[in-house]
Amino acid sequence: MANQNRIPIPTLTRFANLYRVLQEAEAEGVEHLNSAQLEALTSISASQIRKDLSMLGEMGRPGVGYKVNLLKKRIGSILRVDRGHPYALVGAGQLGRAIANYPGFEDYGFKLKAIFDSDREKVGQIVQGIPIESNEHMPASLLQKSIRIAVLTVPRNAAQDATDQLVAGGVRWILNFAPTHLKVPDNCIVRDVFLTPEFAILGHFTED
């Protein structure tokens, strides 16, 4: 039965993937998809999909499947894709710019509103229509723009400092690409995206 509160992270991750597939299906004019078809498109098992979707209440029709536009809308509302979350990018290096320029995030309701970098040379440069600001105004600028979400792509040794300033500026959700653990207050959520472990895992499975 529907228990909309407290959806596990693995389920949310799968919702994000389903959302993309549903978007594509809708664009192609597909009206219904059943759990087996969704499995083919995502390689999430059909039973897993049904279990996940059961958290949203009864979304499917036995014998028919799930209505694409309805399901997309429902998952979208869970992921809050329609809110236009403003976010800040801290660290306008290569990875940071790649993320700023990555087109996919807007589909999920995220809107880049500020970019910070400690490098004086970069300050004032325009990326994605946003001028890079100096790190120094970070807290004030964040507060003024009501930004609560940040993506952190600074070098490891600058990460904790930048984090402290983000927190001072009212940021409560951080997507962290710096390969280090961030210390934040309890009311702040950090999602770590570490690339080296991904490589390292690949290494382990390597043979010969």
Add this chain to the structure above:
Amino acid sequence: MANQNRIPIPTLTRFANLYRVLQEAEAEGVEHLNSAQLEALTSISASQIRKDLSMLGEMGRPGVGYKVNLLKKRIGSILRVDRGHPYALVGAGQLGRAIANYPGFEDYGFKLKAIFDSDREKVGQIVQGIPIESNEHMPASLLQKSIRIAVLTVPRNAAQDATDQLVAGGVRWILNFAPTHLKVPDNCIVRDVFLTPEFAILGHFTED
């Protein structure tokens, strides 16, 4: 007791993090670290660390802790950091270049050996000392260089094509940044690194 075969992915991820910390400790001349100290450095719980390390056989000494250089060596061999895995980058866009230029991967034994892009403009450009090759020679070039590992950073609609060519070129491990599911033969391992779900999850926790 030591069951070196079949180490769970979460454990491998933690090993990769421990490896970095051990590298730093070794560089600083630290000889021993106990599980509580490792917890402080990684925020992996001490009992979790002991459990993970117990998979490697008895690596620590009660009352003393773990010998840094020994443990680093052991984890390194699990992650096969000493093999100098040659890898290819497919897609020399911003994200691809950011990854190519990221210094951390070499520490884990990965060595960039080829770059491919379908854009004629880019072919011949040098990135990290490697000339960008045209997609067309991909399979032949991969085979010639004995490359078995690839990082895929092409747009979604080019991803499956590129994957097919990688597989034709003998690649068996793919780190996939393209936000789509790749179809590969059974003997090929794909690790997906999807950035949008990370954002999407953040969105769900957003309030207001």
Add this chain to the structure above:
DNA sequence: AGTTGTGAACGTTTTCACAGCC
């Protein structure tokens, strides 16, 4: 005393299997 290694308890996530609905 200090710290490991590990069985046992716990909690979470996935898979199974099928009753019930379309």
Add this chain to the structure above:
DNA sequence: GGCTGTGAAAACGTTCACAACT
């Protein structure tokens, strides 16, 4: 007949707690 929704079972991963070792 086909497919969903869901309890029940299984698998998995983490934390606890303590005997054993230095």
